[in-house]
Amino acid sequence: MTLAATELAFRAASVALLLVLAASLLSDFRNVLAARLGAVFALGSAAHAASYSVGVSSLVAGWHAPLIALSTGNIVVFWLFTRALFDDEFRLRRWHGLVWALVTAFSFAGCLWIAPGGHARFSVTAVNLLVLGFIALAIGQTIASWPADLVERRRRVRVFIVCAAALYGGLNAVLQIAVAGSEVGGVADTINTGVLACIVAAIACAMMRVDGADLFPASVAAPAIQARPAPVDEPADQKLIDALMRLMADERVYRQENITIGVLAGRLRIPEYRLRRLINQRLGYRNFNVFLNNHRIEEAKAALADPGQAEVPVITIAMDAGFQSLGPFNRAFKAVTGVTPTEYRRLKVNAV
Template sequence: MTLAAFELCLRSATVALLLVLAALLFSDFRKVLAGRLAIAFALGSAAHAVTASIGAAPLQSSAWPAPLIALSTGNIVVFWLLTRALFDDAFALRPWHGLIWAAVSAFSLVNCLWIAPGGHAPAAIVTINLIVLGFITLAVVQTFASWSADLVERRRRVRVFIVAAAALYGGLNALLQIAIAGSGVAADWANAINAAVLAGIVAAIAYAMMRVDAADLFAAAVEAFTANAPPAAVEDAADQKLVDALMRLMADERIYRHDNITIGTLANRLKIPEHRLRRLINQRLGYRNFNVFLNNHRIEEAKAALADPEQAEVPVITIAMDAGFQSLGPFNRAFKATTGVTPTEYRRLRVQPSPGPA
């Protein structure tokens, strides 16, 4: 078998696997944001597998692959958004996310149709791949920054693998493209290696995703988690004792007020390993994120203060910081996400004006 035939087989197998994965995701998770982004990422990756070429300027003889190349390039934005949606249950798409994807894809399309054929491909290729590296860096930083707060143990493990594997391939591909941009050499060996690595990574990611509970990875719905949660009546007595001790720390000591409180701090106070505390908060209390767990306690305290007529003149920021928030912005966002109204609106609705003199 020639090198070109071997590469074609690898590309075909990768595309087939990605299309099957996209179909399965569509069947089960098309109504979930992370599922829809995963479908888009699988399709964009299939476009990449079809069009990926190292060393040669694109579209030297035909312009038909241009839309696929643009889709492939824009897929790095989808990758960034997917990592946000997979590992941040509160993440929501905004119109500017779509504008970023459109801008990156449009630049790639312009490069394919006009810049590269005009002989100016090297600079454009370097620019595109620097954009790719930028989004990969952003995805990796954001993913690992939120890693410690993730309470879903299996999701914690698989997030490292998925992000590291995808980022490693994308990063190496982009660096190789930059290194030989404009050389005019179609590196057959590099393309074959690239196709083999891509096929291996796609297969490994598909396998890893199949080994993780879908509700853990895609956060299909709070109801799905609750439906699978063990009934309180059958909870292990030792676990329940620890949960009671944890709730006393929250209610009596208000430990959530402390600066830079971490799950490690709480685990040390309870004299248990971190992984056990993660499991308790996740499986017994129903939280998927440690920061959400803390903020819910902080918001409950803030709600009581805002509804107290005796604290009607206390500034909202003072109430927020007394409850453990570090600044007003995160408090306002968390409060509205929980209650549906801003802190000021909540106070106005709860605190009735004092009646005037008869």
């Protein structure tokens, strides 16, 4: 098989796998934001697989430019996908679409006007610096959110997906900056397409080994308790649950700023993995922050229903319960109760 045929086979395999992955996500989890973004990311990656070349020249064919632009804009989708994957409360905003459009438009302009105008190195460098910036944002989101995920198998697969995509994208961006404006040759393109095909296959395989309902929960509208708790049939587990509930009810540790599962495990003198498993499998929570927020919201509900605190501002009640700002409190409160804190207080006052 010739080098060109090998490269074409790798590209075709990557595109086919990515299209199947996108169709599967949309078919099974179309109502889940993370899955929809994952499908869009897969489609953008298919555009990348079909169009990417190492060391592109300053002249790009007109039909090729839209694919390159979509491939570049896909890094914004990757960042959004990472946010939705690790944060069940994440919602798309109009400015997210604007950011995607600007990055895509800049890449398109670079292909058709900036690079042909004698500024190929500037165009390629600027585009790939944007790529590296969004990869950094995605990695930062993963580092910040990953410890709160309580589902062990899902944690590993999610991190693998993000790290594999970020490593491939980051190395390609650095390589493109290094060889900007020159044509490297067919060997580099064949190696690159082969690596991409292997990464896509590995991600697809990893996703197949995890229950889709774990990776993409079917419903995230009411995240207070997302899994049915298993019966506590071990005295040691029951003892730990009792100790954990005392920390929550008596000491109200959820009020502490930046409380982590590691800190809580230290208070209970058990390994972090055991506490994570206990909260997930015995209490039914998928996310540590949701577990904390549930206790915070219960305290806030009691305060809002108390006639003696009718004049206390909602923001004060939220801060006293452990929330750091009003926005996250309002969203979490409404997700659990179905109404805003102000509406909840009014309903309780009228019921008296």
